[in-house]
Amino acid sequence: MSKKLKNDRRKLLVYAHYYIPDVASTGQILKELAEGLLHEFDITIICVVPSYTGKVNDQYKTKMFYKEEINGVKIIRIRVPEFSKANKISRVKNILAYFIGAMLATFKVGKMDYVYSISQPPILGGLLGVWGKWMKQAKYIYNIQDFNPEQTMAVGYSKNKLILKAMMCFDKFSCKQADKVIVVGRDMVETLKDRFKGKKVPNHTFINNWIDEKEIYPLSVKHEKVIAFKKKYGLQDKFIIMYSGNLGLYYDLENLMNVIEKFKAREDVVFAFVGEGTIRENLVQYKEKNNLQNVTFIPYQDKADLIYSLNAGDVHWCLNAKGIKGVSVPSKLYGIIAAGKPIIGALEKGTEARLIVEETNCGYVTEPGNYNEIQNLLERFLNEKDTILPTEMSERGRTYLVKNLTKDVSIKRYIKEIKSC
Structure with a gap:
């Protein structure tokens, strides 16, 4: 200059x-x-x-x-x-x-x-x-x-x-x-x-x-650093349902644990929470009290390593508590679709994040607090995990991001x- x-x-x-x-x-x-x-x-x-x-x-x-x-x-x-x-x-x-x-x-x-x-x-x-x-x-x-x-x-x-x-x-x-x-x-x-x-x-x-699409982008499941991340946190050979971001009040995570508990017998699945925040300790206590062995907590990742942790997830949560419509937009949405990952969402109708998920068809979404439907969406992802559908969702989300976000x-x-x- x-x-x-x-x-x-x-x-x-x-x-x-x-x-x-x-x-x-x-x-x-x-x-x-x-x-x-x-x-x-x-x-x-x-x-x-x-x-x-x-x-x-x-x-x-x-x-x-x-x-x-x-x-x-x-x-x-x-x-x-x-x-x-x-x-x-x-x-x-x-x-x-x-x-x-x-x-x-x-x-x-x-x-x-x-x-x-x-x-x-x-x-x-x-x-x-x-x-x-x-x-x-x-x-x-x-x-x-x-x-x-x-x-x-x-x-x-x-x-x-x-x-x-x-x-x-x-x-x-x-x-x-x-x-x-x-x-x-x-x-x-x-x-x-x-x-x-x-x-x-x-x-x-x-x-x-x-999101900077040149910093966060899809990687092969065989990428050595994605494999290393999974190995470090005991995620190998699992279907990983990941939440990455602030473990705070605005995401209804404590109630979500009740839904996750219904999948405690699934040894092929792991629910990974990556981040820190106000309610992290509450979530850890719930895990220990209810013996949820397929739930794991992972510290915040350095920005340079975020691409590997995001790519390690097979499906990512994108959540907001009820009443957040028109109040904020979960920024984690952009990282998820930049990494080319499908979304399981609990987002109010008409919110910016839900509009993007619905317009791109890059995941399944329901209303916050609709815990029976959230459970159904989890089961749907597990039933479809070996089909082409998650890959198609991933590609649609990434394509939309590169063009618009x-x-x-x-x-x-x-x-x-x-x-x-």
């Missing part, structure tokens, strides 16, 4: 709770977005020190701010206290430390033309964007990955009406202040309109999240929408 071109780029400030090397899905997407925008914008990201698991390395415990540069993206990291995902108070302290630190870090960057924030942490991500807009006199783009308080209400994380009402007021305020709101699902457009009852709806657009397609749209502000 020439010096002249560098100097000509408009300046973009990004507030991101997590950024690489943290394994949060939003952190990975923001990495690809930021690097994809570099030829158009000079980018600075304000985020936390690596801490998605709750732990902070000693190298990030001595100062409040740390400046870094990764692949041309400038980063200001904020020290935050360690936390436990199972402890609400420690999580709140961690999030507030980021919020306050990010406000202060804003003074450490110069003039900005654009400010971009995502809806994480809930509510505070939007308010940070408003703060940045005011402090830098810049255009503000608010990217809503998850609507809150709608998500909080859907999973019963809080039932305090006063808090929920305040959350809604704050996030609507952030939407109104934004020069453009970008949502990541067609169903989320309707949620935004419903918030404002169709009147004075903020300027908005819809852009899919994506790639990084390049979405980033071109982001550039256009940011510049149009």
Whole structure:
């Protein structure tokens, strides 16, 4: 990149709770977005020190701010206290430390033309964007990955009406202040309109999240690293039904264990959960209590190894709890179809993820909470596992992704929408 071109780029400030090397899905997407925008914008990201698991390395415990540069993206990291995902108070302290630190870090960057924030942490991500807009006199783009308080209400994380009402007021305020709101699902457009009852709806657009199809792609079952992954975790010679991602509140995983228990006698099948999260320990305890020997838990995989773990699964879960329609889109969907794997889904009708599965016919899907039907779909996959049907599903999903859900397609749209502000 020439010096002249560098100097000509408009300046973009990004507030991101997590950024690489943290394994949060939003952190990975923001990495690809930021690097994809570099030829158009000079980018600075304000985020936390690596801490998605709750732990902070000693190298990030001595100062409040740390400046870094990764692949041309400038980063200001904020020290935050360690936390436990199972402890609400420690999580709140961690999030507030980021919020306050990010406000202060804003003074450490110069003039900005654009400010971009995502809806994480809930509510505070939007308010940070408003703060940045005011402090830098810049255009503000608010990217809503998850609507809150709608998500909080859907999973019963809080039932305090006063808090929920305040959350809604704050996030609507952030939407109104934004020069453009970008949502990541067609169903989320309707949620935004419903918030404002169709009147004075903020300027908005819809852009899919994506996966880098050159990093995640189908591999042969005989690939040495796929075989090595299976061997490491005792998955050889099994039909692998995999869940890969955050073991959190939004996926109805605890109730899913009741369905999985019905297959405990199937020694040819293994249910593999790859990842960490709030309810992981609950799932482990259920496994041990009910002696589910064909259920296994596997740690998060480094991004470089994700292609091998995803390809190890024969079928992948894509799930959302009831009430998540129009609130968020499970990003794991993109990784599954990038690896060319069939989907077993529990997703509400009309949700972005279900629309994609149905439009491509790359899996079987039913409503969240319909546990009898989920059991039937599992049995259907097991009956069809030696036929051509799973392969045909895989090919349809991958073909659709390459045409519609790639990084390049979405980033071109982001550039256009940011510049149009």
